[in-house]
Every structure is written in structure tokens, then in C-alpha cells.
Amino acid sequence: MIPAIYRIDRRLIEHPGAFTLHLSATGALPLQPFEPGQFNMLYAFGAGEVAISLSGRQRETEGQIAHTIYTRGAVTAALGRLREGDQLGVRGPFGQGWPLGEAEGKELLVIAGGLGLAPLRPVIYHLLGQARASLIPRFQLFYGARRPGEMLYVPELQAWSRQMDVTLSVDHADSAWSDHVGVITKPLSAAEFDAENCVAFLCGPELMMRFSIQVLLERGVSPESIYISMERNMKCGTGLCGHCQWGPNFVCKDGPVFRYADVRHWLGIRSL
Numbered sequence: 297m298i299p300a301i302y303r304i305d306r307r308l309i310e311h312p313g314a315f316t317l318h319l320s321a322t323g324a325l326p327l328q329p330f331e332p333g334q335f336n337m338l339y340a341f342g343a344g345e346v347a348i349s350l351s352g353r354q355r356e357t358e359g360q361i362a363h364t365i366y367t368r369g370a371v372t373a374a375l376g377r378l379r380e381g382d383q384l385g386v387r388g389p390f391g392q393g394w395p396l397g398e399a400e401g402k403e404l405l406v407i408a409g410g411l412g413l414a415p416l417r418p419v420i421y422h423l424l425g426q427a428r429a430s431l432i433p434r435f436q437l438f439y440g441a442r443r444p445g446e447m448l449y450v451p452e453l454q455a456w457s458r459q460m461d462v463t464l465s466v467d468h469a470d471s472a473w474s475d476h477v478g479v480i481t482k483p484l485s486a487a488e489f490d491a492e493n494c495v496a497f498l499c500g501p502e503l504m505m506r507f508s509i510q511v512l513l514e515r516g517v518s519p520e521s522i523y524i525s526m527e528r529n530m531k532c533g534t535g536l537c538g539h540c541q542w543g544p545n546f547v548c549k550d551g552p553v554f555r556y557a558d559v560r561h562w563l564g565i566r567s568l
Contacts, residue, residue, distance in 0.1 A: 299339045299385025314366045321359035332418035333393030333553045339385030343374035349415035364414040390533040399495040404435035409500025436461040440480030491516035499525040519557035
């Protein structure tokens, strides 16, 4: 797949290590609409490609997409040097997204850590839509970060809290912080939800996901009702290169979203 050329319309600093690029297509053939949880391959000219989850609204104006990027390598650093009006290449969308249909008629728990909120943000946009809100009786967001200054989408978190249950926690608080302090599993353990009629979507550091899953299982949530988004070194986006193989799966093609019941053995193997 040849990259489509996109222009940076807006560049927002989320915190010192992360930024969001709002892009629009420059050609007549923009990418196909995406499903929440899918990703694109972003190409920085002269630096290379990197897989980045889509983090914007599912149905933006035609040809417009958004990506939240954490700077941690040569390609993401190159993307971080781009400014509004600059161009980059985009391939996608790729992968399996969040199974929103599985959550209809049930409670939904959205559990995120750090940058893991980015792939879940389109889910929240989707569910807060007027036509969709009636499909989910109740949904809650549990979001943890290391420090208050490392949280994503702070203005939106405040707006979302007026429309849904939002629980925030940080490992290290400052004097202005008034929410939970500690790992996100602590408020999750005490949260009220119907374990027999809920679905959980998780994205974040694998350690956080493993411990959150442990809490959910102890509360009685079925392994078949838990979904996780995995991150691996993805190069091609189509399962051909093998860089992202995880057990028998290719994260770029079979994921990045997996049902926990299908992959619990592999999630339990460290360094796989």
C-alpha cells in the first residue's frame, strides 16, 4: 500500500513527551473510515514509518484523522519536529478494533494507563454520541498516569466527567491534585459495576493491564468479556514481515485488540 499524503492542520502538545497531530488528506482519495482501536502507519520523510493508533473522532469530516504520538524513537522524534502545514505519509487503517457491538446493552469499563487512553478515545467519542448513548446503560472510565502533568486530553477529561463516570489516579501527586493517588487498580477494586453484565476495554502498560485483569476476574468478570490492546514493533501492518508476532498471532493483523480469553496464556509470558 502506497502512503497517502496528509497535511498537518493542527499540532497540539498534550504534555512534554506527547503531542497530537490533526491531519487532512491532500489528494482525492483519503483513507477509508476507521474503526476505534485501529492504527495507521505514519511515514516521516527521510526517517521511516511507525505504527500509531487513531485517536480522533471516528466520523470526522471526510479525509481528516488524528494521532497522538509519544516521542521515544527516531521516527516519532522526526514526526515531533513537523509543524502545521508540513506533510507526511499515511497508510491504513490496519488491524482489529474494539468490539463495540459486544458492549451494547451492557455496562462498559474503559481502563487506560498513560498513552493507552489514545486508542480508547475514539470509543468514548463514539459512546458519547447522542444516538449511541442509549445503547450502553452505563460506562465508566478509569485512567491512570504517573503524574498529573502526564495525563492526556485534560480539558476533555473534565468535559467527559459531566457525561460519564470518570475516575483518575496518579502514582505521584502534586499539591493541586485532588483525585486518587496510587495505581488505577485501587479505585477499580472498589468501583460499582455489574460483573455479570459488563464488558471491559483495556489499554496501557502490560503490567497495568495484567493487574487490572486480575481485579476484574476476582470481581467476577468473565475472561470472554475482557478485551486488551497490545503494542509490538509493527513494520508492515499486514502480517507479512513478522516483527510483531506474539505467540501464534500477528499484532498488526490479528490485533491490536484481542479478547483476553483467547490470549491469556501469551499475556502471562513475560518478554514475549
